[in-house]
Structures are given as C-alpha cells and as structure tokens.
Amino acid sequence: MSRPRAFDPDCVLDAARGVFETHGYEAASVQDLVDxxxxxxxxxxxxxxxxxxxxxxxxxxxxxxxxDALAQTVAAAAAPxxxxxxYLALVAEGxxxxxxxxxxxxxxxxxxxxxxxxxxxxxxxxxxxxALRAAQADGALAPExxxxxxxxxxxxxxxxLRGMQSAGAPPEARVVVAETAFAALVxxx
Amino acid sequence: MSRPRAFDPDCVLDAARGVFETHGYEAASVQDLVDxxxxxxxxxxxxxxxxxxxxxxxxxxxxxxxxDALAQTVAAAAAPxxxxxxYLALVAEGxxxxxxxxxxxxxxxxxxxxxxxxxxxxxxxxxxxxALRAAQADGALAPExxxxxxxxxxxxxxxxLRGMQSAGAPPEARVVVAETAFAALVxxx
DNA sequence: CTGTTTCTGGAACAGTCGTTCCAGAAGGTG
DNA sequence: CACCTTCTGGAACGACTGTTCCAGAAACAG
Numbered sequence: 001m002s003r004p005r006a007f008d009p010d011c012v013l014d015a016a017r018g019v020f021e022t023h024g025y026e027a028a029s030v031q032d033l034v035d036x037x038x039x040x041x042x043x044x045x046x047x048x049x050x051x052x053x054x055x056x057x058x059x060x061x062x063x064x065x066x067x068d069a070l071a072q073t074v075a076a077a078a079a080p081x082x083x084x085x086x087y088l089a090l091v092a093e094g095x096x097x098x099x100x101x102x103x104x105x106x107x108x109x110x111x112x113x114x115x116x117x118x119x120x121x122x123x124x125x126x127x128x129x130x131a132l133r134a135a136q137a138d139g140a141l142a143p144e145x146x147x148x149x150x151x152x153x154x155x156x157x158x159x160x161l162r163g164m165q166s167a168g169a170p171p172e173a174r175v176v177v178a179e180t181a182f183a184a185l186v187x188x189x
Numbered sequence: 190m191s192r193p194r195a196f197d198p199d200c201v202l203d204a205a206r207g208v209f210e211t212h213g214y215e216a217a218s219v220q221d222l223v224d225x226x227x228x229x230x231x232x233x234x235x236x237x238x239x240x241x242x243x244x245x246x247x248x249x250x251x252x253x254x255x256x257d258a259l260a261q262t263v264a265a266a267a268a269p270x271x272x273x274x275x276y277l278a279l280v281a282e283g284x285x286x287x288x289x290x291x292x293x294x295x296x297x298x299x300x301x302x303x304x305x306x307x308x309x310x311x312x313x314x315x316x317x318x319x320a321l322r323a324a325q326a327d328g329a330l331a332p333e334x335x336x337x338x339x340x341x342x343x344x345x346x347x348x349x350l351r352g353m354q355s356a357g358a359p360p361e362a363r364v365v366v367a368e369t370a371f372a373a374l375v376x377x378x
Numbered sequence: 379c380t381g382t383t384t385c386t387g388g389a390a391c392a393g394t395c396g397t398t399c400c401a402g403a404a405g406g407t408g
Numbered sequence: 409c410a411c412c413t414t415c416t417g418g419a420a421c422g423a424c425t426g427t428t429c430c431a432g433a434a435a436c437a438g
Contacts, residue, residue, distance in 0.1 A: 004384085004385090004435075004436085005384085005385065006385070006386085006434090006435095022297055022298065023298065024213070024215060024294050024295070024298075025215075026213060026214075026215030026216045027215045027298070029424080029425070029426085030425080030426060030427085031424090031425090039386085040385090040386055040387050040388075041387085041388085041426095041427080041428090042385080042386060042387070042388085042428090042429085042430095043385065043386060043387090045426095045427070045428080046384095046385075046386095050426075050427075051426065051427090100293065100352055100355075100356075101293045101294070103352070103355040103356045103357075104289065104290045104293035104294060104352070104355045105213050105290070105293065105294045106213070107355050107356065107357065108211055108355070109211070109212065109213075109216070114357055117355065117356040117357060118356055118357040118358075120356065121353065121356040121357070121358060146369075148365075149365050149366075149368075149369045150369065152358075152362055152365055152366050152369070153346075153365075153366045153369040153370050153373070155349075155353075155366075156346060156349030156350060156352070156353055156366045156370070157342075157345060157346070157349055158349070159348065159349040159351075159352030159353060159356070160344075160345030160346055160347070160348040160349030160352065161345060162348075162352065163289055163292070163293070163345070163348030163349065163351065163352055164310065164344075164345055164348060166289075166292040166293045166296050166297070166306065167289075167292045167296065167306040167307055167309065167310040167348070168292075168296065168303055168306060168307040168310070169307075169310055169341075173341055176337075176338050176341055176342075177338075177341050177342045177345045179338075180335070180338045180339065180341070180342040180374075181342050181345070181370075181374075184342070184373040184374045185369075185370075185373045193405075193406085193414085193415090194414085194415065195404090195405095195415070195416085218394080218395070218396085219395080219396060219397085220394090220395090228416085229415090229416055229417050229418080230396095230397085230398090230416095230417085230418080231398090231399085231400095231415080231416060231417070231418090232415065232416060232417090234396095234397070234398080235414095235415075235416095239396075239397075240396065240397090
C-alpha cells in the first residue's frame with residue numbers, strides 16, 4: 001500500500017485559508033503557504049495541483065463548514081426566528097468572512113470563485129427563507145410578508161456586517177446593526 | 190515656467206481606479222496601469238511616487254466623488270427620507286464599490302487603506318444620521334426612533350448591496366433588498 | 379530484511395514584478 | 409533663435425513570483 005501521507009488535508013486547508021484570508025489571494029505567496037501549512041512545495045503541488053487549486057479547496061472547505069454553522073444555529077434554536085436572530089448575532093460578533101472577501105477580490109475575474117460566491121449566497125438566502133416560512137407556519141410571522149424579500153434583505157445584512165468589519169467598525173456597532181435589522185424586518189416592531 | 194504636464198491627473202486617476210477596481214491591488218500590474226492611463230512609467234512614478242501612492246490617490250479621488258454623490262442625492266430630494274430612498278436605489282442599481290472592495294482586500298494589512306475605509310464608513314453613517322434627524326424634525330420619522338442605530342443599519346445595507354453584487358446577485362434582487370430594507374427601517378411599514 | 383511505492387525537502391527554472399535611470403523631445407521664456 | 413526646465417519613452421535592474429524536477433527518506437507488503 002505504499003507510504004501514507006503524513007498530514008491532515010483539513011488542517012492544511014485551514015492553515016491555507018488563514019493565509020488567504022489575511023493576505024488575499026494575490027498577496028499570499030506560495031512561500032507563505034508553505035510556512036503556514038508546514039508542507040513542502042512539492043507536497044502542496046502534488047496534493048492540490050497549484051495555488052489556484054489550493055485556494056478553491058480552502059474555499060470549499062470553508063463554505064461547507066460555514067453552511068453547517070448556519071444550519072446548526074438555526075436548527076438549534078427553539079423557534080425559527082430565534083435561530084435567525086442568533087445567527088445574526090454570531091455574524092456581528094464573529095470575524096471577517098473568507099467567502100465574502102474572496103468574492104470581493106476575485107469573483108470579477110475568476111469564474112471558479114464567482115460560482116462559489118453565488119452558491120454561498122443562494123444557500124444563505126435559502127436558509128433564511130426556509131426559517132421565515134417555518135415562522136409563518138408557526139404564526140410567529142405574518143403570512144402576508146414576502147419571505148423571499150425578507151430573506152434577501154437578511155442576507156444583505158449579513159454581507160453588510162462583514163463589510164463593516166472590513167471597514168473597521170467596532171463590534172458594538174455591528175451588534176446594534178444586527179439587532180436593529182432583525183427588529184425592523186421580522187421582530188416586534 | 191518650463192513645460193506643463195500633458196495629462197489631466199483626474200483622468201489618470203479615474204483610469205487607474207478602473208484597473209484597480211477590476212483586478213484588485215495586487216493583481217493590477219504597473220504595465221496595466223501604464224496601458225490604461227496612457228502615461229509612461231516614468232511619468233506615473235514622478236507624479237504619484239509609486240504603485241501604492243497611485244492607489245491611495247485613486248482611492249481618495251473616488252472617495253471624494255462618492256461622498257459628493259451621496260450628499261447631492263440626499264440634498265436634491267424633496268424630503269430627507271426620499272433622499273435616503275433614492276440613494277439606496279442608486280446603490281442597488283449601480284455597480285460595485287471601489288472603496289468596499291478595497292477595504293475587503295487591503296484594510297487588514299494596509300493601514301492607509303484601512304483609514305480611508307473607516308473614514309468612508311463614518312461619512313456614510315453621518316450622512317444617513319443627519320437625514321434621519323432632519324426627518325424627525327419634519328415629523329416624517331417618529332422622534333423616539335434611534336437615528337444612529339438606523340443610520341448604521343442603512344449603512345450596512347449599502348455595504349450588503351455591494352457584497353451582493355460581488356456575489357453575482359442580479360440587479361432585481363438588489364432593488365428588492367433596497368426597497369425592503371427602506372420600508373422596514375424608516376418607511377411606511 | 380528486501381523491494382516497491384509514495385511522500386518529502388530543496389535546488390533550479392523561466393517569467394514577471396515594481397522600481398530606477400538616462401538620453402532625448404517638447405514647450406515656455408528671454 | 410537659443411536657453412532651460414520639465415516631461416516623456418524605453419531600456420535595464422534586482423528581487424521575487426509560481427512552478428517543475430530530481431535525488432533521498434520513509435513506511436508498508438512479502
């Protein structure tokens with residue numbers, strides 16, 4: 001069976017994601033990736049093809065984990081609207097988003113990244129829309145409200161919170177935004 | 190008085206902004222900038238110092254023009270809330286934002302860009318807050334509403350619309366978000 | 379322990395990057 | 409017309425980029 005690989009691909013991808021997230025795609029050199037992952041150049045290239053392939057692999061892993069986080073947060077809540085509120089709070093307090101930054105930097109020129117960015121947006125929208133329709137079935141949200149429009153606006157709020165973080169807005173300001181948006185869109189207001 | 194310069198700095202900066210906006214900072218080569226601006230390498234370096242200086246100059250020019258657009262849109266409207274609505278519509282239909290993309294790509298590592306991103310956010314927030322307080326004085330907005338929180342949330346919506354565009358969301362979806370957010374935050378809802 | 383297969387580390391590659399420099403052209407002044 | 413200052417175009421620089429290649433080490437099968 002030959003010699004097995006001596007590294008964990010997921011750990012490598014997490015390390016690579018960290019480099020790409022802080023430096024951006026272009027500014028992240030292969031040397032940075034070698035240092036961060038602990039692998040040698042040859043092993044990196046053998047495992048992921050090239051820099052672009054490693055980037056996409058890191059993006060996919062992050063996208064998968066991020067989608068799970070959203071689904072779990074919404075599912076763990078007692079009521080659908082509580083899940084939405086909890087997820088907004090999570091985003092407000094959490095750090096920047098690899099996918100949103102990736103979209104801003106590369107979606108215009110890299111179709112692969114653009115596809116993943118679009119997919120991530122659709123997943124976010126769908127998760128919010130499902131929760132909103134569940135809330136309507138529960139009677140927690142008025143049935144005449146447009147669930148798709150509200151879901152898109154909540155998604156835009158998530159992206160706005162990421163953008164605020166890039167712009168240096170403090171966490172308290174982001175929490176205020178998350179609460180204000182939630183209250184105005186689906187909350188008691 | 191010697192020979193006057195044969196180019197318009199503002200035109201050069203607009204061309205440079207176009208290159209930086211579509212490629213990002215790192216992926217934009219000096220050769221791209223030379224081709225787009227029509228200047229020679231020497232003239233570019235003599236006028237702006239280096240690539241980073243040219244980038245900041247383009248950022249400043251864009252920031253100035255963008256700030257004027259916001260102020261003018263709000264000032265031209267019959268009522269403050271109409272101005273806000275018009276600006277949101279403008280952002281929803283307009284293209285990506287150089288400053289938001291710049292913040293996403295470079296604010297984490299470049300203090301100069303970070304400072305300009307923070308400044309732009311503050312200006313956006315202040316413009317919205319001023320309009321909202323004017324609306325409260327007019328009686329168009331209930332005086333007990335928190336103008337600062339609403340202004341921050343409107344600002345986040347603007348950033349969210351930019352992010353949606355990077356993620357490939359179609360203009361119609363962005364218009365829906367702009368209208369939904371406006372209605373829920375300060376509109377008739 | 380031998381053979382085989384795979385992974386590993388580092389050297390080497392061509393290409394491009396941002397930047398600098400210098401000779402020459404171009405306009406304004408006396 | 410001659411002078412002088414400034415801008416211009418292009419060649420040249422070293423450094424670094426992503427990528428490839430090759431010899432050697434390491435782990436499994438028999």
